[in-house]
Amino acid sequence: MNEYDYIIIGAGASGLLLADAMLNDSFFDQKKILLLDKDAKDVNDRTWCFWEEGDGQFEAIVHKKWKSIHFQGKDIIKRTDINPYAYKMIRGLDFYNHYLGQIKESANITFIQEALIDLEETDTEVKVKTTDNTYSGKYIFNSLFDYKMATGQNKYPVLQQHFVGWVIKTDKPVFNSNEVTYMDFSIPQKGNTRFMYVLPYSDNTALIEYTLFSEHLLPKNEYDETLKKYIAERFKCDAYEIIETEFGSIPMTAYDFKEQHTNRVSYIGTAGGWAKPSTGYTLMSTAKKIPKLVALIKQDKSLQKLKLKGKFWFYDMLFLDVLHNDNANGHTIFESIFKSLKPQMVFKFLDEKTSLKEDIVYINSCPKAPFIKALFRRIF
Numbered sequence: 509m510n511e512y513d514y515i516i517i518g519a520g521a522s523g524l525l526l527a528d529a530m531l532n533d534s535f536f537d538q539k540k541i542l543l544l545d546k547d548a549k550d551v552n553d554r555t556w557c558f559w560e561e562g563d564g565q566f567e568a569i570v571h572k573k574w575k576s577i578h579f580q581g582k583d584i585i586k587r588t589d590i591n592p593y594a595y596k597m598i599r600g601l602d603f604y605n606h607y608l609g610q611i612k613e614s615a616n617i618t619f620i621q622e623a624l625i626d627l628e629e630t631d632t633e634v635k636v637k638t639t640d641n642t643y644s645g646k647y648i649f650n651s652l653f654d655y656k657m658a659t660g661q662n663k664y665p666v667l668q669q670h671f672v673g674w675v676i677k678t679d680k681p682v683f684n685s686n687e688v689t690y691m692d693f694s695i696p697q698k699g700n701t702r703f704m705y706v707l708p709y710s711d712n713t714a715l716i717e718y719t720l721f722s723e724h725l726l727p728k729n730e731y732d733e734t735l736k737k738y739i740a741e742r743f744k745c746d747a748y749e750i751i752e753t754e755f756g757s758i759p760m761t762a763y764d765f766k767e768q769h770t771n772r773v774s775y776i777g778t779a780g781g782w783a784k785p786s787t788g789y790t791l792m793s794t795a796k797k798i799p800k801l802v803a804l805i806k807q808d809k810s811l812q813k814l815k816l817k818g819k820f821w822f823y824d825m826l827f828l829d830v831l832h833n834d835n836a837n838g839h840t841i842f843e844s845i846f847k848s849l850k851p852q853m854v855f856k857f858l859d860e861k862t863s864l865k866e867d868i869v870y871i872n873s874c875p876k877a878p879f880i881k882a883l884f885r886r887i888f
Contacts, residue, residue: 510641514536514646515541515643517651521603526801551601555597572597573594577851587687590851629772648772655668657775669720670722671756673705674753682744683743697838700722715752760785785825786823819867826882833881
C-alpha cells in the first residue's frame, strides 16, 4: 500500500512542477507517485517574481505585472520602461491552489501532508520515514534544502539572500502601482549588501521587502525596525495595516550540488542548486530544468547528467567571490551596472541568453578591480 515508483518530497515550486510534468506525460500514467509536504499549502507564505517577454506558462496565475522598474543607489535614481519585458509576480497560494488542485484529482499521484524524518537507501529502494508512516520508493526527488549541504566545503563561499517582507495596506494612496522598486540601496548598508524591494499591488497596497546578501541572518527585530523606518521615510506613512508577512533565505553559492545525489535520491529545486547563484531567482530556472529532468527520468539516467555549469556559472562564481570578500561594497557593483546598461540588457544577461560579445559589454559595466582580483585568486 505504501510502495511507490517515485516519491517527491516538498510541494514547493520544484516539487509541484515536477508532479505536474509527470501528470501531463503519458509515460507516467501507470506509475504510482507520492508527493509529500509537512504543510497543507493553504496559506500565502511566499511570492515568486520573474521577468518575461509576452505570455508564459504561468500566465493564468500571475497576480500582477509591471512594465517599469525603479533602481536607486547612493548616486543614481533610474526609472525605466522595460518593454518588451514585464516584471511578473505569482502569489504562493495561487500557485499551490492551481497545481495541487490538478494533482489531487489525478489517479496516480497522491498528496500527503506529513513531515520527513529520515531516508534509508538500499540497492533497490529508499525507505522514507515521516512523522506518521514509512513509505518506500524506487526513486526519490527531494526538494528540502539544508545549508549544511553547501557549508561542508570551503571551495565556494556560501552567502544567503535573506529577507523579511510585509504586505501593507495604507490609509491613503502612496504607491505608484505601475512601477516596481527593483533595488533601493539608499538605506544604510552596515557592512553588507542591503536593499529594499517594493511590489505595489495598488496605490495603497504593496509588498515591501528588506533584503540582504550576506553570510548571516539578522535578529528579527532588525528586519522589522528597518521596514518601519523605510515605510515612514520613503512613503511618509505611519498609518497602515500589515496584511501578510513572509521570511525567506535563499542560498547564494557556486557549490556543485550534484555531490549530494545518490543512485536513488536526487535533489531538485534550491536543494539541487537550481537557484541562480548571483540573484536567488529560482522559479524560471526551475521551470526550464523540469523538462530536462523528466527526459532523464524517462531514459533512466542520473540527475548527474543535468548540466548546471557553464560560462554563466563561472560569472556567478566570481561575483559571489567578490561579494564574499567585500560585502559592504556590493551596492557599488549594482550601481555601476544600472548606470551603464538598460535593464533589458541586465535581464537578458541574468536569463543567461547573451552572446559572448554581450557578455563582455555586461562585464565592462562592472567595477574592474574586485573582479580581476577574484579571478586571480581562483587561478592561483
